[in-house]
Amino acid sequence: MTELILTAIGAAIVNNVVLSQFLGICPFLGVSKKVDTAAGMGAAVIFVTSLAAFVTGMIYKFILAPADVTYLQTIVFIVVIAALVQFVEMFLKKFMHSLYESLGVYLPLITTNCAVLGVALNSVTYGYGILKTVVYGFSTAFGFFIAIVIMAGLREKIEYNDVPETFKGSAIVLVTAGLMSIAFFGFSGVI
């Protein structure tokens, strides 16, 4: 149990997926203009990453490893993740329409979110079991959620600031990300 909690804290805060591993930079910069859209994106990433971590973990354990074809992992994982995102989108559209309305637009963006593939590959590299993989996936995505929501909050404030002409747009966002990254460095002693 303690081990799981430590894994969760480590993945969510100490080794934050965006701010120290640079995975999922794209949506982090692109969908962080407003807090509510950022939260929507974050929620969609949590949902997909946890599900993908579970599915890829199962596939690795029960198909790839017994058949001794673990070298296919990258190919299988990316195809599974792409298919899974499509499937989740269709499922939500049909059965949970209100959830689809709030998350739907973000779902396709997630396929190329390196964080999802990164989680799947990392848990294999670290030799995690299914439960630990899911916890790791969920908390990594939760770290993404924290980072993107904080970033969106900061960007809403930056709107009112006098940013130098040259730094308008993504440059000032990157400076902000750098400062957040320094702040998150403070957590590195936690575990």
Add this chain to the structure above:
Amino acid sequence: MGAENNGNTGLGQICAERLQNGIIKENPTFILMLGMCPTLAVTTSAMNGVGMGLSTTVVLIMSNLMISLLRKIIPDGVRMPAFIVVVASFVTIIQFLMQGYFDDLYASLGLYIPLIVVNCIILGRAESYASKNPVIPSIFDGVGMGLGFTCGLTLIGIFRELLGAGQIFGAQVLPLADAAAGKAGFTPITIFVLAPGAFFVLSMLVAVMNVLRKRAEAKGKPLAPAQGCLAGDCGSCGNALCSGHLHSSEKKKEE
């Protein structure tokens, strides 16, 4: 650009144009601002930049070659999944070759090698060039884009390594200060090889490009627009998977 020119220009000319296009006119790192994940993550040293750049180049050349060969066979509706499988196969091959022959480099690049699969540049080129053009120009397009990416990563790597450790390619260029011996010299700004430094270097780069873009526009020769996530809106990114163009063929049917 593209297939329509093939009739009246020589093959050699097209190839040279492709190389120049990739390295200078549409440099993926500086002009198009694509593939930011690896750009930020692996450029802690010049050597890592070269390693990542070259492995991406090899994958890009091979996938452009393969996709161009198969461009008439792959049905339009399933082209994105087909491209992903092709790219993922080559990435796996590269991963094993690196593990076998360049173990140190592989250890320092780690997770980012398999993540070449989701690099916008590769699927972007497959979608916008290789799937529409003959084999030889596609190969040269891959070489050009790959070398452009390698140059970008190497330059950023040199910059960060120099500021963060006073070294270039592992060789001490700036003599370090030694307070104990009372020797004056360079004090490494360690933050530049750490995660925050990556964001700062990239933000400076974007700012510099903003200035250059304005100047080029004033001269009446605008640079190619940035395409990646840094263009501001992820949803508008013209690159294949990024913006969910996985669905583009379905949408066309609905219309």
